[in-house]
Amino acid sequence: MEYEIDFLPVGEGSSSGDAICLRYSDDDGASWHVGVIDGGTQSSGESLCEHIKTHYNTVVVDFVICTHPDQDHASGLSKVFDELTVKKLLMHCPWDYVDHFFESVTDGRITKESMRQRLIDGHPYAYKIYEYAIENGIPVHHPFSDSNDHNIPYLDIVGPSGDFYLNQVINFRSINEVTEDSIEESSLLKRAMDAAMKAINWISEEWDDEKLVDPAADATSSENNSSVISFFNFDGKKILFTADSGTLALTEAADKIEALGHDLQSFSFVQVPHHGSKRNIGPTVLNRLVGTPKLIDSSTTFTAFVSAAKExxxxxxxxxxxxxxxxxxGEVVATQGSTKYYYTSGTPDRGWSKAEPLPFYTDVEDD
Ligand SMILES: [Zn+2]
Structure with missing residues (x-):
């Protein structure tokens, strides 16, 4: 079977996001399934629509997955709903789940209705596409690894499980009161981070001396850890989309993939989570998911794409x-301002040149 996976660039400056589309043929090669995983910003959402029309030659999208409600993933999806015909939406709808977690967060002052409203107000981009889908009769499926009721061929949602999601949602920024103090604190933190960004110290790293360490369990925000993790099995070629998930979520996904009867460490294609942040991945989970370090100059065994802003x-x-x-x-390829494309032979030739993979860096950030 044939498939093409496209990562479109998101963002002009230094902020990253995800805008991904893919299509794959049925076993008999007679028809294509077209999917979108996140839409990035409004402008990348527009590019996504153009890309699907031009390269997939269709205005019909069989499924849209909104991995999590952050703006850099959800905003552009409204363009996809405006301009294309979407048949199915997979997204978490936390405003509909309040009954399941209300008891865990209530401080006695907040009602179920006000908590629901906070979740809607706090995630306007995700709520907009949810509303659009409901108003237009587009089925909405809740992408949890323990349900998988979406009927999309070759796809298993491998994370999060319902329980894992509920443990994340109770810590979402939108339902925890944001005080003036915490706003001030976070802008102070931002200034400190900006200063730190300007003064990077570099250290050397060797192939055999890994400097990446396992991040702390709370290094990933709850919103990011609630990301949908999607696993496609195309005739034994295994594809993993990780969105912005962190080590805990990825470990749960590894368990699920094994429970489905698949070996780990044998992927063809893996999305580097959270735009390549070191707060989402560490040696332990990587060893389990994609394998332990190989000898220097070994040949590559899989492709890894990372959605990272130009700057x-x-x-x-x-x-x-x-x-x-x-x-x-892994052969690592980053979007960094242009669309990157992973495909099997048999898909239409676009005449594009081969993407330059990122090098092994002998100088890495000190922290
Ligand atoms: Zn993101």
């Missing part, structure tokens, strides 16, 4: 993370 460096992608994937047999 996203050094945070996105982090060089220790790029090295960690390369060390484990």
């Amino acid at each position: 996203g460096e050094p945070k996105h992608p982090n060089k220790r993370v790029v090295n960690a994937f390369k060390r484990r047999g």
Whole structure:
């Protein structure tokens, strides 16, 4: 079977996002399934529509997955609903789940209705596409690894499970009161981070001396850890989309993939999570998912794509993370301002030149 996976660039400056589309043929090659995984910003959403019309030659999208409600993933999806015909939407709808977690967060002052409203107000981009789908009779499926009721061929949602999701949603920024103090604190933090960004110290890293360490369990925001993790099995070619998930979520996904009867460490294609941030991935989960480090100059065994803004460096992608994937047999390709494309033979020739993979970096960020 044939498939094409496209990562479109998101963002002009240093902020990253995801805008991904893919299509794959049925076993008999007679028909194509077209999917979108996140839409990035409004302008990348527009590019996504153009891309699907031009390269997939259709205005019909069989399924849209909104991995999590952050603006850099959800905003552009409204363009997809405006301009194309979407048949199915997979997204979490936290405003509909309040009954399931209300008891865990209530402080006695907040009602179920006000919590629901906070979740709607806090995620306007995701709520907009949810409303559009409901108003237009587009089926909405809840992408949890323990249900998988979406009927999309070759796709298994491998994360999050319902329980894992509920443990994340109770810590969402939108339902925890934001005080003036915490706003001030976070802008102070931002200034400190900006200063830190300007003064990067570099250290050297060798192939056999990994500097990437396992991040703390709370290094990933709850919103990011609630990301939908999608696993496609195309005739034994295994494809993993990780969105902005962190180590805990990825570990749960690894369990699920094994429970489905698939071996790990044998992917053809893996999305580097969270635009290549070192807060989402560490040696332990990488060893389990994609394999342990290989000897230097071993041939690559899989492709890893990272959605990173044109000026996203050094945070996105982090060089220790790029090295960690390369060390484990990955050929790492970053969007960084242009569309990157992974495909099988038999798909239409676009006449595009081969993407230049990122190098192994011998100098990496000190922290
Ligand atoms: Zn993101």
